[in-house]
Amino acid sequence: MSAKLLEGKPLALKIKEEIKKEVAQLKAKSGQRPVLAGVQIGDNPAAEVYFKSQIKCAAELDIEYRHHKLSQEIPQDKFFSFLDSLNSDKDTSAVFIQMPLPGHIDSRLIPRHISPFKDAEGMHPENLGKLFFGRAKFIPCTANSVMELLRSTGVNLRGKEAVVVGHSEIVGKPLSLLLLEQFATTTVCHIATGERGLTQEHIKRAEVLVVAVGRAGLVKGEWIKEGAIVVDVGINRVNERIVGDIEFEEASKRASWITPVPGGVGPLTVTMLMRNVVEAAKLQL
Numbered sequence: 001m002s003a004k005l006l007e008g009k010p011l012a013l014k015i016k017e018e019i020k021k022e023v024a025q026l027k028a029k030s031g032q033r034p035v036l037a038g039v040q041i042g043d044n045p046a047a048e049v050y051f052k053s054q055i056k057c058a059a060e061l062d063i064e065y066r067h068h069k070l071s072q073e074i075p076q077d078k079f080f081s082f083l084d085s086l087n088s089d090k091d092t093s094a095v096f097i098q099m100p101l102p103g104h105i106d107s108r109l110i111p112r113h114i115s116p117f118k119d120a121e122g123m124h125p126e127n128l129g130k131l132f133f134g135r136a137k138f139i140p141c142t143a144n145s146v147m148e149l150l151r152s153t154g155v156n157l158r159g160k161e162a163v164v165v166g167h168s169e170i171v172g173k174p175l176s177l178l179l180l181e182q183f184a185t186t187t188v189c190h191i192a193t194g195e196r197g198l199t200q201e202h203i204k205r206a207e208v209l210v211v212a213v214g215r216a217g218l219v220k221g222e223w224i225k226e227g228a229i230v231v232d233v234g235i236n237r238v239n240e241r242i243v244g245d246i247e248f249e250e251a252s253k254r255a256s257w258i259t260p261v262p263g264g265v266g267p268l269t270v271t272m273l274m275r276n277v278v279e280a281a282k283l284q285l
């Protein structure tokens with residue numbers, strides 16, 4: 001089998017058209033555009049790239065972007081007060097905070113310092129609780145991008161053997177809930193699965209495989225089940241090239257669908273962020 005490419009860009013374009021319509025409706029009702037506050041602490045070249053893509057995407061969708069760059073030395077309590085001011089600012093629809101934060105700020109506390117109604121990344125405990133119950137308004141962006149890609153194949157996930165490799169809060173864990181919601185039989189592999197040498201065994205029976213670890217070549221192409229749908233979330237820089245976690249060439253001979261890296265999940269995540277911004281603006285209206 002030779003896999004079809006599961007590309008993020010065309011899908012992102014389609015979703016952006018839907019978002020544009022929603023923004024136009026919101027503007028007609030409220031006279032205002034949705035506003036996303038993007039918060040950065042200190043300088044970070046990787047963050048600059050991400051902000052640029054957010055600013056570009058927001059402009060395309062007629063969403064106002066307010067970029068707040070704070071000093072690297074801002075004390076934690078001052079930072080949280082700043083977030084409170086965004087939470088109570090009636091013009092701000094949603095808030096995004098760029099990670100990583102300087103060491104003196106406890107990043108585990110961040111999600112609960114953003115209003116659950118302005119939660120662009122869907123990481124507030126209240127929103128994660130709603131995700132658990134299948135009633136989420138805001139879905140974590142990367143996990144949501146993976147689900148959009150899977151949906152675009154037209155394959156019904158019900159009863160499918162789905163394997164997620166990686167159990168981070170932002171990708172693997174929310175994704176496992178979203179797959180369960182679609183009645184996929186979902187297995188989550190993590191570091192301890194790897195320690196026991198069992199990851200390969202799980203992957204070999206996966207009809208749907210999503211890998212989000214951040215280790216180039218972690219998944220061998222020969223492990224992929226014939227006909228599987230394969231989504232590689234990983235981003236790794238190897239010899240000046242960006243690659244995923246899966247051996248692409250070999251895997252694409254066996255999969256039915258496979259995401260390229262770059263060009264798969266990546267182009268969708270900012271669009272999913274903007275979808276959450278519009279959702280927030282609707283809630284506030």
Ligand code: NAP
Nearest residue numbers: 166167168171190191194212213214233234235265266269
């Ligand atoms: P992360 O927080 O570092 O999580 C990685 C996960 O992989 C952890 O759950 C870790 O388990 C697990 N893991 C580590 N070694 C493993 C192994 N040998 N076998 C199985 N699981 C293993 O990273 P993340 O934020 O989820 O991101 C994962 C990758 O996706 C990164 O490359 C990141 O750059 C990429 N990413 C891409 C996008 C995009 O838009 N395309 C968005 C987000 C992330 P423990 O915690 O137990 O060690």
